[in-house]
Amino acid sequence: MSTYKAPLDDLRFALFDVLGAEAHCAKLGFADVNRELADAVLEEAARFAETVLAPLNKIGDEIGCNFDKATGDVTPPPGFKQAFDTFVEGGWTGLTNAPEHGGQGMPALLGGVLTELVDSANLAWGNFPMLSHGAVKALETYGEAWQQDVFLKPLVSGQWTGTMCLTEPHCGTDLGLLKTRAEPQADGTYAVTGTKIFITAGEHDLVPNIIHLVLAKLPDAPAGAKGISLFVVPKFKVARDGSVGARNAVRCGAIEHKMGIHGSATCVMNFDGAEGYLLGEPHKGLQAMFVMMNSARLGVGVQGLGLSERAYQNALRYARERLQSRSLTGPKCPDKPADPLIVQPDVRRMLLSQKSLVEGGRLLSLHAYSLLDVAEHASDPAERERAHTLVSFLTPISKACLTEWSIENTYNALQCFGGHGYIHEHGMEQYARDARITTLYEGTTGIQALDLIGRKTAATQGAGLKLFLGEVEAFAKQHEGDAALAEFIAPLRSKCQEWGKLTIDTLTRAASNPDELGAASTDYLFYSGYVVLAYWWARSVAAVNATSKPQAFKDAKRDTARFYFARMLPRTLAHKAAIEAGASPLMALPDAGFGAE
Amino acid sequence: MSTYKAPLDDLRFALFDVLGAEAHCAKLGFADVNRELADAVLEEAARFAETVLAPLNKIGDEIGCNFDKATGDVTPPPGFKQAFDTFVEGGWTGLTNAPEHGGQGMPALLGGVLTELVDSANLAWGNFPMLSHGAVKALETYGEAWQQDVFLKPLVSGQWTGTMCLTEPHCGTDLGLLKTRAEPQADGTYAVTGTKIFITAGEHDLVPNIIHLVLAKLPDAPAGAKGISLFVVPKFKVARDGSVGARNAVRCGAIEHKMGIHGSATCVMNFDGAEGYLLGEPHKGLQAMFVMMNSARLGVGVQGLGLSERAYQNALRYARERLQSRSLTGPKCPDKPADPLIVQPDVRRMLLSQKSLVEGGRLLSLHAYSLLDVAEHASDPAERERAHTLVSFLTPISKACLTEWSIENTYNALQCFGGHGYIHEHGMEQYARDARITTLYEGTTGIQALDLIGRKTAATQGAGLKLFLGEVEAFAKQHEGDAALAEFIAPLRSKCQEWGKLTIDTLTRAASNPDELGAASTDYLFYSGYVVLAYWWARSVAAVNATSKPQAFKDAKRDTARFYFARMLPRTLAHKAAIEAGASPLMALPDAGFGAE
Structure with missing residues (x-):
């Protein structure tokens, strides 16, 4: 049976220790949002996700929605309406909306956390409240006064x-x-x-x-x-x-x-x-549609993250419980009939891939949400503009990478279960099926990839990338003398340099042949995603070292970062080679050469 | 609606032009199996797969098997029994079995083709006849006379x-x-x-x-x-x-x-x-179980291949039919409201990945089947032994890579459909769900990876690898002066050299720490698979150039090979880096560090 426990420790670490959520809120005028309040929101959201939504996830999959052909009515699965009522009563639908429309005026950063918790617990259910956000945004931006008066409050309140x-x-x-x-x-x-x-x-x-x-x-x-x-x-x-x-x-x-x-x-x-x-x-x-779409895209990225987190939790539990075979270096639990799966290096590889993509991905995503706050609430227009440019650049990366990684993560999590993962009762196969939509809706991965390399890079002369690289370089400079970080900062810097050069080379080729953009797009997207995550892993180690967290927590961050740099980041080698191969290997074959009908 | 057409042109090319099936059969004493007979078998099997099995694939998914709790009876989906009866009447169950047990005495090579056609058309149905093969093999090898007398004929005949x-x-x-x-x-x-x-x-x-x-x-x-x-x-x-x-x-x-x-x-x-x-x-x-298992593993690899082929066919059809957006270099079909998807470089990337893995994978698989024939029928015991060693080495590669690639191929095929791929009626999501079992049963990918690097490499001092590398080098030497092949042979040779070195380095590390084997295993498996496929693509180009096939067919093979070398083979860079990173990034983190329960 699949379980779910909100990863509050890692969420708190991401928010407060890495992203500096307290200073962020104070600076942007979220006067009431202090650590205590944010903690209370986290805990309450976690309780709702764990106890109300998570138990409805499997039944939602099994029963699904019912359509009455005669009336055109649609009935969601049992329990969905009660859960929605509870969500509305708790004021969750308007968590991040403006108080003048009945919202709670919380930062988008906390909204991103709420979305993760909801989507881990019950992705299908999460789609009912999620879509209102885009409508609210469009109405806020483009609505006439009467439209705002009439529609915003009921949408924000969840009525x-x-x-x-x-x-x-x-x-x-x-x-x-x-x-x-x-x-x-x-x-x-x-x-x-x-x-x-x-x-x-x-x-x-x-x-x-x-x-x-x-x-x-x-x-x-x-x-x-x-x-x-x-x-x-x-x-x-x-x-x-x-x-x-x-x-x-x-x-x-x-x-x-x-x-x-x-x-x-x-x-x-x-x-x-x-x-x-x-x-x-x-x-x-x-x-106007793009206004709706952009926030929805970050939201779909979080769906991928939420599924990955839950799948990982269950794979980890299974890898610890399931006794099968012995460690390659001799029995680790000689008193038991076999060792748990987690002693196996290849099982650890699957678990660490998930862990590093989930915890790193969480920062990629929450950082983007925090930029939404800056873009909207910073007092300095230049800072708002800068944040807007950066979040526009990071949105396709966050959407596409977090969802593609959710395919990989739910794959690996299921794989840890062996044949049992394929059986409905364990819940793992549902995550894999649910994850499969996330790379399709709100723009496929291919569309995100074109958005990144085209609208967000070629069309802006790399404005977003330059900002991001500047942020990385500032971080690298700040920690230049830190021996504990050297092993991460050196390869990060070198990847960032390579990223810049790859970008210039690709855009140069594309100037004479636009197909070069399309040919590079998906590999460029992944390349970018892996480098962004390397930055977040380096920042995680820097952040954890500055805390008074238990040594085991510090070690776990460092070891996971090492795994990421040693075994995930090298995927950029393959993506780089594919980008550099250019358009010709894709365009040479005439249509008919792909095969007969 | 999903369609299926047996890829007879490519099957014939693989069998007769690349693998030399005629000489293979003549040499091994399959006196009756000439080109004409083999062609007839192909066409008849294709007809059965296309017209009897393929139409039952969707209904099989929708209705599934029925279990009667009271009686313990299981009823397969409608039409499955009639199709099975037809299959039995056609003598297909015993195609490759010995005539003395009622079989048709055909080579395993043709059995591999039959399996692909059946599995493309209807994977679930294919499981009913497939499992008999292992039982027959075990009975042939270990059965007492009365057991062989009593059980073999009804199993071979499909009774x-x-x-x-x-x-x-x-x-x-x-x-x-x-x-x-x-x-x-x-x-x-x-x-x-x-x-x-x-x-x-x-x-x-x-x-x-x-x-x-x-x-x-x-x-x-x-x-x-x-x-x-x-x-x-x-x-x-x-x-x-x-x-x-x-x-x-x-x-x-x-x-x-x-x-x-x-x-x-x-x-x-x-x-x-x-x-x-x-x-x-x-x-x-x-x-005895391993005797059953080995042939079953090759069969599961073919399941992955069959699903990939069918998914590709449908993705290609959709990419040609679906009009959406314009080519990046300007309209290609100005008389139509939009261009077909296939003009997009990134769609071509998805199609060519599938095509190159399917056609290359077909050779990897059929070559392994041909080695089964040699191992059983060659007159020279040394040749039999050599073939046995080589097929033992290639079996985990074929099983694991073809099934893992089926995950990727069905993913890409579905992705070409956009949101429509997620809807049941198009059939693409069924292929993705069906494919998901193939990396689990008959030994997960992790088990295949350990089998390859452990039992088949470390334990044999690389006997299988040496044979394979020898075969590649012989091919390379044979075509040394061929200008048309130079672009493939040079990188193939260099990858093979690297493969040998990686193997030695890994085994050396493993000598002092057995976890190094497990840590390298899956990346080593993929690395091996991509190099093996590079060999088959080089051989495909060499083979096609030696035929009188239409120029378009030759160009398609060469262009697909170029795509493979330019954009798929570089994945070995990432796998190599992961292998070289060794066990420490996987083993350092203590169990507790993976996360709380």
């Missing part, structure tokens, strides 16, 4: 939930192709007509109203991506005074049968002249 | 099926711990009592009798792995005259709920004083 309706059957990545239309009506509203697919939490009975944010084209729209507008389309119509009216002409047509996250309702949504309200300017919908 | 009953709830890898007992009876039979789990095809209604090969301990057995004996335990008792008697005391207690291969019956088998017949010598059961 209603939100969705993002982007994808259509024939277009996902390429939204320029979308067909959903919005016809202006005499009363200033729009009649929205079209079919959207893969709509997470598109229909359910957890709350009485669902606020869809829908991309559609106005009649006079320019062709392609520049002709897309964004509309608010509620399940029940909402008047400008906030009064809820009749059922709108939007209905769930089906739910998808998926590999995993069975407890998450993935809906086909049919809009049949549904009443909608234009959000933001006409034809500027894609821009 | 009955066989199983391998090894695993128990508390032991899989470490069979020395097993608890199943066999008590000698006055009539010379044994009463077998115990519980076996994960028994593939342990119970079903495809045939009237099931012959279990069961590992158990005699009352006077020495402790551990040296006290295990092997027993034949039929579902219905069989007398020495071959007459089938009463139902035996063996019964299916449950079937497992698994991540995939739902159509394959994975049974808990309860033996309750069941009548069994000792096979081979007392306490020598583990040795």
Whole structure:
């Protein structure tokens, strides 16, 4: 049976010892958020995740969501609604939202922690509250006064939930192709007509109203991506005074049968002249969509992290409990019929890969969340801008690497169980199936990779990378004389130098052949991710050495960092070689050469 | 909807142009097996796989096997029995078995092809006939005359099926711990009592009798792995005259709920004083088990290959059909709303990884099967011995790499579909779930890795590796002056040199610390696999250049080889670094440091 215990020790270490969460909050004006309050939030969130959400994870997978074809109603798995009510009562849905909209005004940094705990405990359930965040963000940024008045409070409080309706059957990545239309009506509203697919939490009975944010084209729209507008389309119509009216002409047509996250309702949504309200300017919908998307992408990265953490915990427990064979160097538990799996070097390799990616990945992710706080709350505009550039750069790395690593981590965790991992009852195979969605939705890994090397690097002359490298170099300089860190700082510096050179070389090649960007993209993404993690492991050792933590905790950080540098970071060698091989090995083969139909 | 077309062109190329199947058969005394007959076998097997098995793959996943708790009966998915009857009528079950036992006496090389076609079409179904092979092999090798007389013909003809009953709830890898007992009876039979789990095809209604090969301990057995004996335990008792008697005391207690291969019956088998017949010598059961296991391991490798092939075909079709976005270098299909995915370099990267691993992997696998033929049929004992050593060395590589690559290939194939890949109806997620068993059963990847570096390398002073390197060097010498091959042969030679040195260095370290073997094992396995594949890609180019194939076919092989050398082979850099990092980064962290419970 799969278990879950919130990793509070490591979360506290990451927040307070590495990222300096107290100073962060004080500096940015989160006056109330001191160590004591943050600790209380952590503990309460952990309790909720462990005792309310985690027990519903397996049943959510087994029973899934139910779709009533006759009514179009969707019923999430048993217990999901009660858990949602508890979550709402606890004020969790608005943890990081502005107090003027009913939020608790906490930093995004703590929001990132909450997301991890929720997603470790029950990823499918976590999708119901998660999607509201994007809707809130878009409304805050682009909403007219009445739209903010009417929609924000119920979304922030969790009285209603939100969705993002982007994808259509024939277009996902390429939204320029979308067909959903919005016809202006005499009363200033729009009649929205079209079919959207893969709509997470598109229909359910957890709350009485669902606020869809829908991309559609106005009649006079320019062709392609520049002709897309964004509309608010509620399940029940909402008047400008906030009064809820009749059922709108939007209905769930089906739910998808998926590999995993069975407890998450993935809906086909049919809009049949549904009443909608234009959000933001006409034809500027894609821009608004990216506002929703960016925070959602960090959130999906955390889903990968959360699954990895839980899978690791269970693999570790099993590796300690399961007695099988003897250590290669002679019996370690001669009084038992066999030694536990954890004495085996190759089992340790699988466990340490997970541990180093989880603990390092946690810092990659929380750092990005902390930059969201800086970008929004720093008093200095230059500092806000700097944080914005850096988090934009780190978002595709965080999303794609944490989710790809969740594939690897849940793979390794399952593998530790041997054949037992393949059986449903142990829970490990569910994590692997659930993890599989994370590299697909909110932009596949390939899309993140293009975003990183294209929009976030080539298009900015490497602005984000320069900031990041500057941060690393400042850290390296600061600890130049520290003998305990030398073994990490030297290779980190050299990798950073190489990263810069690889970037320049690739962009130079791409100047004459844009396919070079696509050809390098995924390997460049992974390369970047592994170097970023090396930085966080070096910082972890520096941070832990500065604390009064027990020696065992310090040793564990140092040993895990050593493992990371010795056995994970060298993956950059393969990625570098692939990047340097360039586009020609990918583009030479004509289409027909790939094989017959 | 997932489709399947047998890759006959590439199979023919592998068999006849690369591996020289005609000369192979002629030399080993398969007098009737000429090109024409082999082609006929291929085409007939392809027809069966495409038209009978492939259409049952999805329904097998959806409906799965049914277990009747009251009777202990297991019913495979609809259509499985009819397909099995057709398979038996076609004489396929005994394709490679000896004519004196009713087999068709074909080479193992063709058996490997049949296995690929079956497993591409329907992996779960393929498990029902597959397990008989091990039973036949064990009976041929260790059976007394009456046992061979009574059991072999019905197993070879497919009138009955066989199983391998090894695993128990508390032991899989470490069979020395097993608890199943066999008590000698006055009539010379044994009463077998115990519980076996994960028994593939342990119970079903495809045939009237099931012959279990069961590992158990005699009352006077020495402790551990040296006290295990092997027993034949039929579902219905069989007398020495071959007459089938009463139902035996063996019964299916449950079937497992698994991540995939739902159509394959994975049974808990309860033996309750069941009548069994000792096979081979007392306490020598583990040795007999390895006879069954080795051919089964090659077979599981082919399962990975088969899934990879089918997943690739579907990813390729989708990448050609799906219109989304434009090429980075400008529209390629300006008359269409968007370009097909296949114009994108990163999509090509995913496709070419699959293609290069599938076509190269096919040669790795078929070469191993061809060595089984040599080991059994060559007239020269030294040649037989040489082939045996080489196939023993290549078996863990083939099993582990082809299955691990099937994880990667089904991952990449699904990823090409974007979110649609996660939906059941496209079939891609089933391949990913089905593939996940292949790195677990018949010995996990970790076990294969230890087998390779331990039993097959350290324990033999690298006998298998030396033979393989000798074969590569002979090939390299033979083509030394061939300008078209220089780009492949030079790096292949250098990798082979490095492989030899890495092996010696690792074994040297291991001499003073056995944990070094375990620490290097998995990375050493992958390193080996990638170099072996480089050899097969170089050989493929050499072979294709010597044919009169269309230029497009030749170009495709060369371009795919170039892709492989440029973008896949460099993975060895990371594996080499991990091997050289040694055991210390894995062993330093104390157990407690991995985390709290």
